[in-house]
Amino acid sequence: MLTLYSWNVNGLRAVHRKGIFLDWLARTQPDILCLQETKCRPDQLSEDVLHPPGYYTYWAVSERPGYSGVALYCKQPPLSVQVGLGLPDFDREGRTLVADFGDFTLVNAYFPNGSRDHSRLPFKMQYNADFLDTIENLRQGGQSVIFCGDVNTAHQPIDLARPRQNMNATGFMPIEREWIDRVVERGYLDTYRTLYPDTTGAYTWWAQVTFSRQKNVGWRLDYFFISPDLRPRVMDAAIHPDVLGSDHCPVSLTLAIETDDQ
């Protein structure tokens, strides 16, 4: 059994400083943990966060200090890890890690935010397009694919509290949602929604400005998608809104795959 978690931490140093990160990690013990918005270089971290007992860690860093960044924590080292998509425009922002675990290739991604004024929407849609090309190439190479992270888009009206008010807000615009349609058309499964097609109020992000978390006025922006061949292995998919410390909460996926744990 393999447990995978994904969490946009909104600053790894901040969630560590609050005394939350290592506690949660020690308690949860995911086999694989994907972080987004780490907002740091590894050399800015203390040893306890950089190398928690039992974990290998991998880092994608933005050229711009304090911005973006993703990390991978895992109990077994991948066969290989690729930092970035191989596309400098995106890779300089530290958005992507691709890890080959043998049974599957895992892509941990912090998808671009379209920006309130929509100025980064073209950049986001280009990332999304190139991202889909990348994972399709992996599948054509015979790999099973899992991708997770902050997709920065709610797919359907059920995936946010105020769908009608946000039709023209980045994160729920038709063009953004259609990209997820395309992902699903290619056969990828939104694991949480596949298991819980009708569950409402299932969100992973809440705006801090409006204190919307206490009212659960949120969005489901964080996902675990799998290629369809992995469907028989899915044991559970979950959202963990009780885990505080960021404006996002973690999401998880449990697979029926043996680990080498002794």
Next chain:
Amino acid sequence: MLTLYSWNVNGLRAVHRKGIFLDWLARTQPDILCLQETKCRPDQLSEDVLHPPGYYTYWAVSERPGYSGVALYCKQPPLSVQVGLGLPDFDREGRTLVADFGDFTLVNAYFPNGSRDHSRLPFKMQYNADFLDTIENLRQGGQSVIFCGDVNTAHQPIDLARPRQNMNATGFMPIEREWIDRVVERGYLDTYRTLYPDTTGAYTWWAQVTFSRQKNVGWRLDYFFISPDLRPRVMDAAIHPDVLGSDHCPVSLTLAIETDDQ
């Protein structure tokens, strides 16, 4: 009897937030208070700081947000207040207030910092030169002059804890100290040093980086200077190192001048 205080607060909002400023003001009740490094526009302040009971307030603001800025709090309104020296290069940094109190003209100034790499030394020396011209013009117009504030220069070796190590550091370079020599040659009196010519360890600023305040490794950078005609009125000059909340402490001057207080 008239009590004047001068204090570089290193951010008025910060010293207010710490609960120090209004407490200190209510307890001390200076007739006149000159602040430097207010680092704010008046509209960024709450009413209680902007208009404490019994005080008129006047503001010089930098064009650059959060930088520099001086303020004048006084129980009796001046006959006139001039914001700036009339020199745009300096006035755009909100460094100077000139207030005519009838008995004397008070100039509240935040003299430029020469910058660690000495890059602002020419700017500082030009400000100092133009400042001296300004107060000399006031005297030639028949006024008694008081000037106070953060002069950003220690005059003599007795005025800092480590004179030999700082001969080439801005704040104690020969060229900076010679400007104070010139002020003294014109007859102005450094009120504190006039009353206490041999007192050592009398500092008004301590570097935060090195926690030097607890060791009293400091500099005397804040002064009340007076034109010589006011000498007979001087009752006391003091330094108040126990007042916390900034990296500078307040300094004060007490004059034998009647106030209109009922």
Next chain:
DNA sequence: CATTCAATG
């Protein structure tokens, strides 16, 4: 080290 601001989300 401490203050403030700007960018970003």
Next chain:
DNA sequence: CATTCAATG
């Protein structure tokens, strides 16, 4: 609102 950085002192 919260995180991080940069400039300044």
